[in-house]
Amino acid sequence: MHPARPRPVIGIIGNSNLLNGDYPAHTGGTMNSAAVAEVAGCLPLLIPADPRYVRIEELMAVCDGFLLTGGRPNVHPSEYGEEETPAHGAFDRSRDAVTLPLVRACVARGQPIFGICRGFQEVNVAMGGTLYPEIRDLPGRMNHRMPPDGSLDEKFALRHPVRLTEGGLFHHLLGATEVRVNSLHGQGIKTPGARIVIEGWAPDGTPEAIHVKDAPGFTASVQWHPEWHADSDPVSRPLFEAFGAAARAFAASR
Template identity: 45%
Template structure:
């Protein structure tokens, strides 16, 4: 059986009704890149039974989203009230991240998910990177078509000897760029894996985690089968999910044997 990877949902209103939703491209990346079985996790906040859910999963994918992590989680006020928020997702993913890291459950995080991980573990964000002296404007041009919006925008330099460098085997890669927020203060236990040309952190891992963790600011899920770097990243994540699944099954079998 393939490992189960949770994809925490965003909350969206379609017509008169609220929905738990996840974009196809993220779900597809779990299947095509990681060879795992995706399962969309509803954003229930405090109503979510974390222990039950975490016992079921073998990995977690934190997706990008139009919404931003609420800045109250890093002691700031909202800079631009016109930008969307998703409090139910915040209330779900932030405790989920901390619990999953502690358990060693493999995590891959993208864009908003990258920002969620930094905030969940004690870091802060620039709410408008384009206004920070010395930083580029990392936002996409909404007037362009999707292929152009998700096209290569700049290069990131991989930290030599880091986990991502080991996975990809190259000193730099071109990436797309579709974000207005970014890392300000990196959480103390995070390890930088890649930076943009303006010095903005573009990838990190959790240094003290017993399991696989990889968070990236760009969107590797976009047309994943046409991007060898993205396939390698998701392949490494999938391998980690399989190893976690096997270890979990072995522990359960040992518990059953001991009880007989």
């Protein structure tokens, strides 16, 4: 008997946290691992996003694709040529130092990446784009932030529709030109980076779905959180299935 082909490895970009207020840790949401393992059909591997411990080429050699997860810290505005203000919130400069060059390297090589929330913003910044520090402060924009109270079901509940470009990548993946998504972010795209194609918009015009034009690999990224109920949500499941298929194809091509 031939051994079963090992699952493709998805590096899940983690976040720096303090457990119990004083114990430094690298963490990743269980729902991200579940979506990678159970829907994408891949092996989840949590990455400590700190350049003191990992190098880009090492990560790309070990992993077949990367999930750029959400996280409370925001991309530092110096990465897109702007000054830091209180509205920009907290930062994780170690994660910036890993993810931004990693995105560019994966885009060039065709290695699959899937950006979620902060990850979506990282893809845009990595390609030269900029961000608004606080969407809800802009005229005519809705509050996209996570509700401060309630259960996880209430916080991750579907909040608004997203209009998708007819005939585009996301229309093809999701089989619809309008879908309903959750909303748990404060920042958002101000100007798209080079080759960033926006294919999804909230009703207030906030960009919600992007990919990198002419990239040789999977680069779909979304501003919402499809890892929530990824196994059953009709929008989330096709995204993770497509990501998993891309990782399998990349692994087989090595």
